[in-house]
Amino acid sequence: MPPWINLPNLFTLIRLALAPCVMQAVVSGRHGLAFGLFAVAAFTDYLDGAAARRLATATQAGAYLDPLADKCLLSGVFLALAAADSVPWWLVAVVFGRDLAILLGVALLMLLTPVRKFPPSIWGKVSTCVQIGTVSAWLFSNAVGFIPGKTLSFIMLWPCAAFTIWSGLHYAWRGVRTVRSGPNRQT
Numbered sequence: 001m002p003p004w005i006n007l008p009n010l011f012t013l014i015r016l017a018l019a020p021c022v023m024q025a026v027v028s029g030r031h032g033l034a035f036g037l038f039a040v041a042a043f044t045d046y047l048d049g050a051a052a053r054r055l056a057t058a059t060q061a062g063a064y065l066d067p068l069a070d071k072c073l074l075s076g077v078f079l080a081l082a083a084a085d086s087v088p089w090w091l092v093a094v095v096f097g098r099d100l101a102i103l104l105g106v107a108l109l110m111l112l113t114p115v116r117k118f119p120p121s122i123w124g125k126v127s128t129c130v131q132i133g134t135v136s137a138w139l140f141s142n143a144v145g146f147i148p149g150k151t152l153s154f155i156m157l158w159p160c161a162a163f164t165i166w167s168g169l170h171y172a173w174r175g176v177r178t179v180r181s182g183p184n185r186q187t
Contacts, residue, residue: 006057009065011048015041016069019076026080031142034080038139041073042132067120070128071099077135086138087157094161095131098168105175115178127167134160 018041025034048066052058078095081087109115120128134156140146141153 006059006062007055008048008052008057009059009062011044011051012062012065012069015044015048016065016072018044019069019073022073023076023080026077026084026086026139026142029084031139034077035136035139035143038073038077038135042136045070074128074131074135075099077139078131081135081138086142091157091161094164098127098164101168102171105172109175109178112179121167121170121174123163123167123170127163130156130160130163 018037022034022037022041025031025037045066048062052062075095078087078092082089082092106118109118134153137153137156141150
C-alpha cells in the first residue's frame with residue numbers, strides 16, 4: 001500500500017468529498033443538511049490533524065491535500081451561499097481574490113527562487129478560523145431561521161473580510177521579503 005494512504009489522509013479525502021455535497025445542499029435550500037454536512041467536514045479537519053500527530057503519519061501528500069480540502073470546502077461554501085443569496089458576492093470576491101493572489105505569489109516564488117515550502121502564517125490560520133466561523137454562522141442561521149443569528153451572521157462578514165485581506169497582505173509581505181533576502185530564505 002502506498003505510504004500516503006493512511007488514516008489522516010482518509011479524513012482529508014472525506015472532507016474533500018463532502019465539499020460538493022455541502023455546496024449542493026446550500027444551493028438546493030436544504031439548510032439543515034448543509035449545516036450538518038459542514039459540521040462533519042469541519043470535524044474531519046480536526047481528526048486528520050490529530051491523527052497525523054498522534055500516529056506520526058504526516059505525509060507530503062497530506063501536506064498538499066489538507067489545505068486543498070480546506071480551500072475547496074470553504075471557498076465552495078462561500079460560493080454556494082452567495083449563489084443562494086445568503087452572503088454578498090463581494091465577500092466571495094475577497095475570499096477568492098486572496099486565494100488567487102496567494103497562488104500567483106507562490107507560482108512567482110517557485111519561478112524566481114528555490115523556495116518550495118510555503119508554511120501557513122498565523123494570520124492565514126486566523127483568517128481560516130474566522131472564515132469557518134462566518135460560514136458556520138450563516139449555515140446555522142439559515143438552518144434554524146433564528147433572527148438574532150442573522151444579525152450575527154451579517155456582523156461576521158466584516159471581520160471575515162478584514163482578516164482575509166490582512167492575511168493576504170501578510171503573505172504578500174512574506175513573499176516580497178523572501179525575494180529580497182536571496183535564494184536561501186524560506187517563507
